[in-house]
Amino acid sequence: MHVPDGFIDAPVSVATGAIAAAAVAVSLRGARREFAGSGDAAGFGGERTAPLAGLVAAFIFAVQMLNFPVAAGTSGHLLGGALAAILVGPYTGVLAVSVVLLMQGVLFADGGLTALGVNITDMALVTTLVAYGLFRALLAVLPSGRRGVGIASFVAALVSVPASAIAFTAIYAIGGTTDVATGKVFTAMVGVHLLIGIGEAVITALTVGAVLAVRPDLVYGARGQVKRLELRTVEVATPGGPGAAKPAARDLPGDAPEAEAPPVAEGDRVPVGAGAPRAKGNRKVWLAGLAAALVCAGGLSYYASADPDGLEKVAHDKGIDQKTEEHAAKDSPLADYGVKDITNARLSGGLAGVIGVGATLAVGSGVFVLVRRRKTAAGPAAVPARETEAV
Amino acid sequence: MGAAGGTGHASGGGAVHRLYRAGGSAVHALPPQCKIAAVFGFVLAVVATPREAVWAFGLYALLLAAVAAAARIPALFLLRRLLIEIPFVAFALLMPFVAEGERVRVLGLSLSESGLWGAWNILAKGTLGVAASVLLAASTELRALLLGLQRLRMPSLLVQIASFMIRYGDVIGDEMRRMRIARESRGFTARGVRHWGVLAKSAGALFIRSYERGERVHLAMLSRGYTGTMPVIDDVTATRAQWAYAAALPLTALAVCLTGWTL
Numbered sequence: 325m326h327v328p329d330g331f332i333d334a335p336v337s338v339a340t341g342a343i344a345a346a347a348v349a350v351s352l353r354g355a356r357r358e359f360a361g362s363g364d365a366a367g368f369g370g371e372r373t374a375p376l377a378g379l380v381a382a383f384i385f386a387v388q389m390l391n392f393p394v395a396a397g398t399s400g401h402l403l404g405g406a407l408a409a410i411l412v413g414p415y416t417g418v419l420a421v422s423v424v425l426l427m428q429g430v431l432f433a434d435g436g437l438t439a440l441g442v443n444i445t446d447m448a449l450v451t452t453l454v455a456y457g458l459f460r461a462l463l464a465v466l467p468s469g470r471r472g473v474g475i476a477s478f479v480a481a482l483v484s485v486p487a488s489a490i491a492f493t494a495i496y497a498i499g500g501t502t503d504v505a506t507g508k509v510f511t512a513m514v515g516v517h518l519l520i521g522i523g524e525a526v527i528t529a530l531t532v533g534a535v536l537a538v539r540p541d542l543v544y545g546a547r548g549q550v551k552r553l554e555l556r557t558v559e560v561a562t563p564g565g566p567g568a569a570k571p572a573a574r575d576l577p578g579d580a581p582e583a584e585a586p587p588v589a590e591g592d593r594v595p596v597g598a599g600a601p602r603a604k605g606n607r608k609v610w611l612a613g614l615a616a617a618l619v620c621a622g623g624l625s626y627y628a629s630a631d632p633d634g635l636e637k638v639a640h641d642k643g644i645d646q647k648t649e650e651h652a653a654k655d656s657p658l659a660d661y662g663v664k665d666i667t668n669a670r671l672s673g674g675l676a677g678v679i680g681v682g683a684t685l686a687v688g689s690g691v692f693v694l695v696r697r698r699k700t701a702a703g704p705a706a707v708p709a710r711e712t713e714a715v
Numbered sequence: 716m717g718a719a720g721g722t723g724h725a726s727g728g729g730a731v732h733r734l735y736r737a738g739g740s741a742v743h744a745l746p747p748q749c750k751i752a753a754v755f756g757f758v759l760a761v762v763a764t765p766r767e768a769v770w771a772f773g774l775y776a777l778l779l780a781a782v783a784a785a786a787r788i789p790a791l792f793l794l795r796r797l798l799i800e801i802p803f804v805a806f807a808l809l810m811p812f813v814a815e816g817e818r819v820r821v822l823g824l825s826l827s828e829s830g831l832w833g834a835w836n837i838l839a840k841g842t843l844g845v846a847a848s849v850l851l852a853a854s855t856e857l858r859a860l861l862l863g864l865q866r867l868r869m870p871s872l873l874v875q876i877a878s879f880m881i882r883y884g885d886v887i888g889d890e891m892r893r894m895r896i897a898r899e900s901r902g903f904t905a906r907g908v909r910h911w912g913v914l915a916k917s918a919g920a921l922f923i924r925s926y927e928r929g930e931r932v933h934l935a936m937l938s939r940g941y942t943g944t945m946p947v948i949d950d951v952t953a954t955r956a957q958w959a960y961a962a963a964l965p966l967t968a969l970a971v972c973l974t975g976w977t978l
Contacts, residue, residue: 328803330840334763371943378879379929382887433848437758502833503814534919
């Protein structure tokens with residue numbers, strides 16, 4: 325919520341403006357450090373700050389327009405303070421959110437110009453600092469790894485939003501222009517923002533998780549917590565023999581620090597075409613599927629409506645079905661999905677379902693086995709040139 | 716050179732270029748730093764005015780109307796942009812019901828007197844503030860605004876960050892739009908909380924793309940000799956006359972404000 329002009333009186337607006345200016349000045353210096361120290365660009369120093377912080381600000385600006393539907397018709401969006409702090413660090417986070425607020429105020433008249441100090445103090449400063457502090461504190465306690473980072477970012481975002489509401493209430497208590505009791509403002513603001521915070525927490529944790537899965541090195545707050553992804557190679561079945569894998573392994577991205585380490589230890593290679601576990605996995609899925617099919621066919625059709633389904637009913641009502649010829653298999657034991665000579669309609673239907681699944685399965689498997697046999701017969705050479713997995 | 720007088724090299728694009736209305740008026744021709752300082756001074760004076768001086772806010776509105784007329788900005792454009800205020804109107808309307816203090820009866824409703832004043836205060840000052848910023852954004856080009864902020868001694872690093880944000884805001888917004896189209900063309904519609912995972916993955920991908928674009932932009936700039944500061948090519952200097960012209964708005968507002976306090 326962007327505070328408009330006139331909500332907070334002039335002296336407090338000026339004071340918060342001074343706080344915001346000081347915070348931004350400190351962040352400008354800190355952001356240079358954050359970017360200078362990041363990863364492979366240690367040599368570049370501070371001049372990375374402007375383009376990168378600018379693009380991060382553009383990202384925050386854009387992601388605030390991404391709608392997350394909540395329920396019928398309502399939707400929310402990310403505030404982004406906690407997300408920015410976790411992804412790019414507290415200083416850059418403060419800078420990015422402040423720049424977004426500044427531009428929203430000057431260009432879009434969203435949030436008053438004199439209230440800029442208030443807005444930056446409670447939305448950029450408090451949110452980001454609380455989120456980052458909590459995030460780091462939790463990481464120290466929680467087990468490292470992706471789950472720890474996920475929980476930490478959830479809690480950090482969850483707390484950061486009401487914290488910003490509390491900061492606003494404090495500013496309001498000092499310089500509010502209206503006569504609403506501070507207690508009421510506190511209850512309303514914190515109550516609403518607790519709800520918003522839950523959404524913010526879920527989205528932040530999911531987003532951090534998504535970045536972590538692809539580029540863990542870009543999550544500033546989780547440096548040293550999550551292993552950098554490694555490029556795994558497998559031996560390719562080529563005439564060159566085992567040595568042939570070496571040149572491929574050397575193709576690692578040159579700028580990544582792992583390039584200096586021996587590419588991948590021999591033992592780390594993923595066994596591709598790992599027959600046993602994969603077949604086992606397949607069998608499990610296959611059995612589960614069969615069980616589900618049987619339950620559906622047998623159990624559910626037991627309870628299914630005996631009324632004709634939609635199309636059948638319409639056809640019947642309109643008299644279309646009078647012309648349809650009786651199905652050729654009408655005298656088959658399964659005609660109209662019931663088993664002959666079993667009088668209990670439901671039991672009969674269920675049994676018919678089970679038999680149907682069994683028959684489908686038999687035919688399907690038969691076709692599959694035939695096709696596969698033919699393929700194998702075509703020659704083992706056609707069978708898989710082994711794939712390379714980059715995990 | 717007077718901010719190019721709005722000869723219409725409309726930069727920005729996307730959501731931003733709709734804010735600016737090219738024109739050749741005297742207001743457009745003012746150097747941006749004068750306009751920013753004037754608007755800021757005006758808003759500060761408005762905020763500092765006691766709320767009981769109802770007439771003062773009328774005078775402020777007249778002042779802004781005069782500026783809009785001088786800048787030839789149509790009233791409809793201004794009114795449409797004022798809609799951004801609506802959430803606060805709702806908030807202000809709530810005020811008389813929840814505020815403390817003496818109750819007065821208006822149309823059979825028991826309302827708080829100070830709450831009514833509070834609602835009036837927020838509505839009047841908020842609307843004037845929004846109108847002033849809308850006039851500033853409508854009469855000043857985006858690039859000129861950033862230049863003006865730099866002339867007003869905003870740290871150049873901050874100005875650079877802001878200019879990168881503006882420059883790439885549309886690019887990133889387009890990237891997000893393309894991701895949405897990609898999702899929708901695969902049959903995805905976000906209907907509820909269950910779909911947040913997908914949307915959050917998009918947000919994560921958007922972050923990675925933005926950051927990597929930042930790295931590429933940085934390298935491209937390095938290869939063109941960037942050392943951390945942007946060269947100032949078109950420096951906008953303001954003459955004393957221009958400052959005086961721009962100062963007319965905040966000074967009048969200040970006079971109104973002071974009268975409001977003494978009366």
